[in-house]
Amino acid sequence: MSERFIVRSKLRTWLCSCLLFSGLALAAEVPGIRIVYARPIQDGDSSQLYQVRLLAAALSKMGIRHHLVASEVPMVQGRSLRTVAEKHGIDVFWSMTTTEREQLLTPVRFPIDKGLYGWRILLLSPQQSQSAAPLVHLGDLKKLLLTQGHDWPDAEILRFNKLKVVPSNQYSSMFEMVASSRVDAFPRSVLEIWREQTEAKVQLPIESSLILYYPTALYYFFSREQQELAHQVERGLELMLKSGEFEAMFMQEFGDAIARSKLAERHVIQLRNPLLPAATPLNRAELWYRPTPAK
Known part of the structure; x- marks a missing residue:
């Protein structure tokens, strides 16, 4: 093998290495x-x-x-x-x-x-959690004051189904409204309610037998x-x-959260979603x- 061939081979290897490392550096940048x-x-x-x-x-x-x-x-x-x-x-x-x-x-x-944002469990006020009145039918829910975000589609969906909604423009204030019994309940997705109950400043009870459902x-x-x-x-x-x-x-x-919600064991109240x-x-x-x- 000639010396010239060896030099050219080493040069080719060096150039390939330079191109490889420059490409990796460019990709990293x-x-x-x-x-x-x-x-x-x-x-x-x-x-x-x-x-x-x-x-x-x-x-x-x-x-x-x-x-x-x-x-x-x-x-x-x-x-x-x-x-x-x-x-x-x-x-x-x-x-x-x-x-x-x-x-x-x-x-x-x-x-x-x-679709689980359309499956809603009630976060209850202390007063409502002590109520002896059962929550079984849509008519029972129509007697309650609920809260939702003022720009949430949920608020319009609930109103369309003849439920009473007190809107709020602050997320934290809705939990305060429930805790102070200014409203009776706060419907929350099964994906949210357990985390929110844990993080809330005041321990709020969760309704155990009912769930609202609307397709979304x-x-x-x-x-x-x-x-x-x-x-x-x-x-x-x-x-x-x-x-x-x-x-x-x-x-x-x-x-x-899904397991804790026990969806199959809850009584479902179906609501229409006009949106x-x-x-x-x-x-x-x-x-x-x-x-x-x-x-």
């Missing part, structure tokens, strides 16, 4: 697309929220390099919607779907809550200008559903949680 999500109004590190981790997983499933960033200030639902729609620095938020929201924004029609879905919403990104997120979620990753993440996050879009994929059974009837 590129953070991917920056996506700002509306920070919800709650304490703690929002990056650890299920909705944020699931969004990151769906993007990664599609091979999309990304950097998820929380908005500088927490936002209520109405403000989140307007900020995304008007392209004021927020790219995505998650919320219950409505016909109006799907007209203003680009929905990812994949229920990341498996928790979606990611992007602006109209980000339809391709929304499409990629939807594809990523569908791939996660097919592989079992979505179910695993969902049950890891909410399995305990439900016609395009909601209710016919796809694999997307929804269905309680297994008690034996």
Whole structure:
């Protein structure tokens, strides 16, 4: 083997190494697309929220390099919607779907809550928890004062079903209203109520035998200008559903809350949802949680 050949081989190896390391360095410097999500109004590190981790997983499933960033200030639902729609620095938020929201924004029609935001258990006031009057029928609920966020679709759904709602524009104040018996109950999703009861400043009782149900879905919403990104997120979620990753993440996050709720043992009061879009994929059974009837 000639000396010239050896030198050329070493030079070729050196050049390949340089190209490899420069490529790795360049890849390390590129953070991917920056996506700002509306920070919800709650304490703690929002990056650890299920909705944020699931969004990151769906993007990664599609091979999309990304950097998820929380908005500088927490936002209520109405403000989140307007900020995304008007392209004021927020790219995505998650919320219950409505016909109006799907007209203003680009929905990812994949229920990341498996429809369980429509299964509502009552957080009771001390006074109501001591009441001897049974809660069995819709008529019984019509006698109560309920509270909900002023810009939540739930408030309109409850009113449509002739229930009395005292709205609030502050999340924490609704728990205070229940604790002081200014309202009788606060309907909360089975995915939220157990955590909220633990975190509440005052221990509030949870009604044990009844559950409200209306069809709905928790979606990611992007602006109209980000339809391709929304499409990629939807594809990523569908791939996660097919592989079992979505179910695993969902049950890891909410399995305990679902088990504690004992849905199959509760008496269900079904409500109509006038805000439900016609395009909601209710016919796809694999997307929804269905309680297994008690034996």
